[in-house]
Amino acid sequence: MKRLHVPGWLRLLLRNPKSRLGLAIIAFILLVMIIGPFFASPDPNAFNLLAARQAPSWHHLFGTTDQGSDVFAQVVVGARQSLLLGFAAATLATAVATILGVLAAYSGGIVDDGINSIINVFLVLPPIPLLIVISGFLKTRGLWTMVLALGLVLWAFEARILRSQALSLRSRDFVHAAKAAGESTHRIVFGELMPNMISRIAAAWVLVFYISLLTDAGLEFLGLGSLQKPSWGVTLYWAQTNSAVLQGEWWSFVFPGAALALTVIGLVFLLAGIDEVSNPRLRTERVGGGFAHRLTELVLPSRPARPPAEAS
């Protein structure tokens, strides 16, 4: 049998213990998302008042809600909506951040000043209240409307990082050489700058992915997301609305919450791994040994000073 071809970047990420753990967690989540629905009841929102408020059992692995819906079905089917939304919003925000960040750094002058001010203003506007008010004005909150809103609110902090990275690359020799050789701006930006920023852009994407995942779940939890389709945030919203917590029905919020937390932790580890692979200086030198210490080094994403923008 021919050996499976593993692309170079993936091999690098699999060699790093942090990104390996992160990828394993994400792979597990994706696996559950794909095969889970085959084992769950077909309709995650099915009412069955006779089976309401049941604790986890063999019949209902994660218990049932106030309406008698199966929580396991809601979690595995809801994963689709939650992850798709985070994925799409992260892609949009990263695209905006990359274009504006590179454009600002490469153009310099008044364009840079303008874009930089916009970035800084966006950083002092509280993103979640802004999103809450926006979703209040939206009459229909479908998947793509929410993607648009999240992407256009959450791009700023990555734009700042990508801009400063592009700034430092702009004055490197290879860019000067390309300019001297008469390369077009288009070719310098896409042929010289971008390939050198790809790891930073990937890290940006992972970061925005988990922030939009958290933010969207937070909005849905407040009753302000797209509530038609099941997702982790929506399950949490109904748990809170029906005061499941106060009635001691822990399963109705623990399982969707844990799914969300596990995904975020996987993405955090992946992010830490990408940072280390792309910047060898960040790799932690081994000080002493011992299990506790190795655990610390694994848990600690050794990324340089940057507020981990915890979103919700």
Place this chain on the structure above:
Amino acid sequence: MRWLLRRIVFYLFAIWVALTLTFLLPRLMPGDPVGGVLQHLSPSQIQANPGIVQTYEALLGGGKGSILHDYVVYLRRISHFNFGVSTSNYPAPVSTVIGRTLPYSIILVGVSFFLAFVLGTFVGMIAAWRRGKSVDSVLVPMFMSVGAFPAFFTALLAVYFLGLKLNWFPIQHAYDNGLSPGFDWAFISSAVRHAELPALVILIAYTGGWVLNMRTVMINTIGEDYVQVGFAKGLKDRRVMTSYAGRNAILPPLNGFAAQFATAVGGVVVIEYVFSYPGAGLTLQQAVLGSDYPLSQALLLVLALCVIGANFLMDILNLILDPRVRTS
């Protein structure tokens, strides 16, 4: 001083953007916000407030005047903090509702977020100074792993385990039923009791970030020459840690404080919702769900102003702590 002047110009610009954004948002969105608001008032209530329709139109659009004229009227109303009547709190004006709810949030968030910063920086400093020892290998991973949880999930778990199962804390509202807000012992002690669990959740959710931040910067600082000078002078270990390494290492996290505060303000909306804590965040959520657009618009503006104010305070503190900023 030129630096401070530039910051002030920037903040004025940011305030202008916030004002304009709150003006444009309802006008850019589909639908008829004024109609939506008026649905929540009965005809007699509208009649009892002459000029209320004009006020809403100035705030939300849909009037007959040009947009420029609307903008001028809007700015004039806001400078008097006149946002009209809050439909979900009829007959209270928006400004009264904000005056009633904002103090809870400011005290809760202000105190607990500041505590998270102090605790996190302190733990981060010690963890970096004694790398691989007990604080570094027990406390740091602990803070990091609970900090990775979504804040509202932590809040739900706290309500369930610490509030409901162990019954250590009250789990809802800002004070006991039957009390009325005032400066008396019964109210204040009850308010403090009710703020404990939300504050603890904020502490759990936000300390980890500061630990990591401070630890990373501190590790880099320890290699600096001036730290070695401190040792060469024969100063005590603790003195070198706090006055030499720590004092310099704290500047980057301090600079990140304001940016973090913007996201924390959002996290608090969700936490207040879990605890039914009657602060600005819960009010914002209720206002948006109840189509009380004037209230939500004003709250967004006020929260943005709070974040801008916090940024400005941090700049002043930075000016005091970092001499390089003063001379540049």
